[in-house]
Amino acid sequence: MADHPASSPILEVSGLHKRFPLDQKLIGAPKHFIYAVNGVSLQLRPGRTVGLVGESGCGKSTVGKLICGLETPDVGQIRFRGEEVSRYSSAEKMAYHRRVQIIFQNPYTSLNPRQRAGRMLGEIFRVHRLCAPAEIEKRVSDILEAVGLPPESRQRYPFEFSGGQRQRLCIARALTVQPEAIVCDEPVSALDVSIQAQILRLLKKLQKEYNLAYLFISHDLSVVYHVCDEVLIMYLGRIVEHGPVERIFKNPAHPYTKALLSAVPIPDPQSGRKRIILSGEIPSPTRIPPGCPFFSRCSQRMEVCENSPPPMRQVGPGQETHCWLYE
Amino acid sequence: MSANPTSAIAIPQSAASIWRTVLGRVLRNPLGIFGLAIVALAILAALFAPQIAPYDPYQQILAERLRGPSPAHLMGQDDLGRDILSRALFGTRVSLAVGFITIAISALAGMLVGAIAGYFGGWVDEILMRLTDILLAFPGILLAIAIMAILEPSFNNVLIALCIVGWKGYARLVRGEVLKEKEKEYVQAARALGYSRTRIIVFHLLPNTLNPVFVMATLGIAGMIISEAGLSFLGLGTQPPTPSWGGMLSDGTNYFWEAPHMTIFPGLAIMILVLGFSFLGDALRDALDPHIKYYSES
Numbered sequence: 001m002a003d004h005p006a007s008s009p010i011l012e013v014s015g016l017h018k019r020f021p022l023d024q025k026l027i028g029a030p031k032h033f034i035y036a037v038n039g040v041s042l043q044l045r046p047g048r049t050v051g052l053v054g055e056s057g058c059g060k061s062t063v064g065k066l067i068c069g070l071e072t073p074d075v076g077q078i079r080f081r082g083e084e085v086s087r088y089s090s091a092e093k094m095a096y097h098r099r100v101q102i103i104f105q106n107p108y109t110s111l112n113p114r115q116r117a118g119r120m121l122g123e124i125f126r127v128h129r130l131c132a133p134a135e136i137e138k139r140v141s142d143i144l145e146a147v148g149l150p151p152e153s154r155q156r157y158p159f160e161f162s163g164g165q166r167q168r169l170c171i172a173r174a175l176t177v178q179p180e181a182i183v184c185d186e187p188v189s190a191l192d193v194s195i196q197a198q199i200l201r202l203l204k205k206l207q208k209e210y211n212l213a214y215l216f217i218s219h220d221l222s223v224v225y226h227v228c229d230e231v232l233i234m235y236l237g238r239i240v241e242h243g244p245v246e247r248i249f250k251n252p253a254h255p256y257t258k259a260l261l262s263a264v265p266i267p268d269p270q271s272g273r274k275r276i277i278l279s280g281e282i283p284s285p286t287r288i289p290p291g292c293p294f295f296s297r298c299s300q301r302m303e304v305c306e307n308s309p310p311p312m313r314q315v316g317p318g319q320e321t322h323c324w325l326y327e
Numbered sequence: 328m329s330a331n332p333t334s335a336i337a338i339p340q341s342a343a344s345i346w347r348t349v350l351g352r353v354l355r356n357p358l359g360i361f362g363l364a365i366v367a368l369a370i371l372a373a374l375f376a377p378q379i380a381p382y383d384p385y386q387q388i389l390a391e392r393l394r395g396p397s398p399a400h401l402m403g404q405d406d407l408g409r410d411i412l413s414r415a416l417f418g419t420r421v422s423l424a425v426g427f428i429t430i431a432i433s434a435l436a437g438m439l440v441g442a443i444a445g446y447f448g449g450w451v452d453e454i455l456m457r458l459t460d461i462l463l464a465f466p467g468i469l470l471a472i473a474i475m476a477i478l479e480p481s482f483n484n485v486l487i488a489l490c491i492v493g494w495k496g497y498a499r500l501v502r503g504e505v506l507k508e509k510e511k512e513y514v515q516a517a518r519a520l521g522y523s524r525t526r527i528i529v530f531h532l533l534p535n536t537l538n539p540v541f542v543m544a545t546l547g548i549a550g551m552i553i554s555e556a557g558l559s560f561l562g563l564g565t566q567p568p569t570p571s572w573g574g575m576l577s578d579g580t581n582y583f584w585e586a587p588h589m590t591i592f593p594g595l596a597i598m599i600l601v602l603g604f605s606f607l608g609d610a611l612r613d614a615l616d617p618h619i620k621y622y623s624e625s
Contacts, residue, residue: 026449026450068519070518094521096521097519097520097521101519102515102519104512105512109511109512109513110511110513112513112517112535114535123530124520127521127522127526128520128521173516173520177520
C-alpha cells in the first residue's frame with residue numbers, strides 16, 4: 001500500500017501546538033499548563049487513512065479536535081486545500097465544518113438523548129441549507145440507508161438503538177454534510193469486537209464511495225494495521241515515528257514503536273516473540289522533558305537523549321523517526 | 328442499555344410514553360396520589376369557581392357578619408358577612424395563578440441565565456453567578472417584601488416580585504447541569520457541525536436539563552403559594568376585595584377570638600394545597616430518578 005502514488009493532500013497540519021491552562025483565573029495569566037500537543041504535523045489525502053496511535057493522554061484526541069475546529073491551536077497551521085483555516089471568515093468556517101467532520105468514541109454520549117434520529121439529521125440539512133425543505137425527508141432516508149439503518153429509525157430516540165447502531169447514526173451525522181475528511185476518534189473502541197468489524201467495514205465502504213480522507217485515532221494497533229495506509233506514533237504530544245503502515249509494523253525503528261508493537265496479541269503461543277515491558281514513569285504533560293520525551297522509559301537510552309531533542313531521520317522509504325539511535 | 332444509567336430516564340421511547348411511565352410511578356406512590364388529587368381538585372375549583380361557589384364572593388350581608396359554619400354557609404361568614412367557602416374557592420384562582428405563572432417565568436429565566444453562565448464560563452459565569460449568590464443570600468420573602476414596598480401592591484407586581492426572588496435557584500441548578508452536559512460528545516458534535524451557540528443551548532443543552540427543573544418547579548409552586556399568601560397577609564399582595572387566601576387570613580386575625588373560622592379555613596386551604604404540591608413534587612422526583620430504571624417496570 002505504501003507504493004500508491006500519493007495524491008495531493010487536502011488537509012495539511014504543520015507544527016501544531018496546544019496547551020491547556022491548569023490554573024485559569026479571572027485576573028492574571030495562568031502559570032501551569034498541560035502541554036497536550038507539541039508540534040504535530042500530518043497530511044490527509046483523499047481516499048486514504050492515516051492512523052494516529054498512542055496511549056491515553058498522549059494528545060491524540062486533541063489533535064482531532066484541533067483539526068475539526070473544536071479547539072484552536074496555540075501555534076501551528078491547519079491548511080485546507082492550501083488555505084489557512086484560522087483566517088477563515090465565519091461563512092468560510094461554516095463551509096469548513098461541511099468539509100471536515102468528526103466521529104467520536106462513545107456512541108452513548110455522542111447523541112443528544114432528547115432528539116429523534118430523523119430530527120437530528122434533518123437539523124443538519126436545515127442549518128446548512130443542504131437541500132429544499134421538502135426534500136429533507138427523502139435525503140434523511142438516503143443517509144440512513146447509506147449507513148445501514150432502516151428508514152423507520154428516523155422515529156427513534158438514541159436510547160432505542162444498540163451501540164453499533166448508534167455509531168452508525170454518528171457516522172450518518174458526519175456524512176450528512178458530505179465531508180471530504182473525517183476525524184474518527186477511536187470510533188470502535190467502545191464497541192464489541194463483532195460490531196467493530198461491521199463498523200470498520202462500513203467506514204471502508206464509505207471511504208471508497210465518497211473518496212474520504214480519514215484520520216483514524218486509535219490505541220488498538222491491530223485495528224490500525226487493518227484500516228490505515230499510514231501510521232503516526234504519538235508520545236507525549238509529539239510524533240515519534242511515522243510511515244507507511246507495512247513499514248512501521250514490519251520494521252519499527254523507534255524504541256517506543258517497538259514496545260507498542262510487542263504488546264499486540266498474536267494468536268500463536270509458539271511465536272517466540274519477546275514482549276518489551278516498559279518500565280519507568282511517563283513524564284507529566286505539565287512538564288515536558290527537554291530532550292526525548294520517551295527518555296524516562298526507553299530501554300536504549302543514551303546520555304544525549306536526556307537533554308537534546310532527537311532529530312528526525314529517514315529510516316526507510318517514507319518512514320521517519322525521531323530518535324538518537326539512528327544518528 | 329446499562330452503559331449509561333444516568334440518562335436512562337432522559338431517553339424516552341416517545342414523549343407520550345415517558346409521561347405515561349412517570350405518571351404510573353407517581354400513582355404507585357400513595358403520597359403521589361394524594362398530591363395529584365389535591366392539585367387536580369384545586370385546579371378544578373379554580374376553573375369552575377363561579378359554578379361551584381354557593382354564593383357571590385363579594386356579596387356582603389352585614390347582618391350576618393362573623394357567623395360560624397352552618398349548613399347554609401359551610402365555612403361560615405366573614406366580618407362583612409361574605410361566604411367564606413365561596414371566597415376560598417375564588418381564592419384558589421389567585422394562589423394557583425401566582426404559583427404557575429411565577430414558577431413558569433422564574434424557571435425559564437433561571438434556565439436561561441444558568442445555561443448562559445454554564446456554557447460560556449469565564450467572566451460571564453462569574454458575573455451571573457455572583458449576582459445569583461447575592462440574591463441567594465437574601466431571605467426570599469424579605470426581598471419580596473422590599474420589592475413590593477417599592478412597587479405598589481397589585482396582582483401583577485406580586486408576580487414581578489416573586490419572579491425576581493424565584494429564578495436564582497433554577498439558574499444554579501441549570502448551570503450545574505449544563506456544565507455536566509456540555510462536555511458530552513453530542514455537544515461537541517453540534518459544535519463540529521458549526522451550529523450557533525444559541526442553537527446548541529436552546530435545542531441541545533436545555534432540553535437535557537428539564538427533568539430536575541421540572542421537579543424543582545413542582546416543589547417551588549408550593550413555596551410561591553406561601554409567599555403570595557404571606558404578601559397578601561401583610562397587605563402587600565392581592566388587594567381587597569379580590570378574595571385571596573392570604574388576605575382572608577389577614578382579615579381573620581382581627582376577629583380571631585370571636586370568629587376563629589375566618590382564620591382556620593383559609594389557613595387550612597393554604598396548608599392542604601401546599602402539602603399537595605410538595606407531595607406531588609416528591610413523588611415526581613422519585614419517579615424521575617434516573618437511578619431507578621423505568622423501562623424495567625411495565
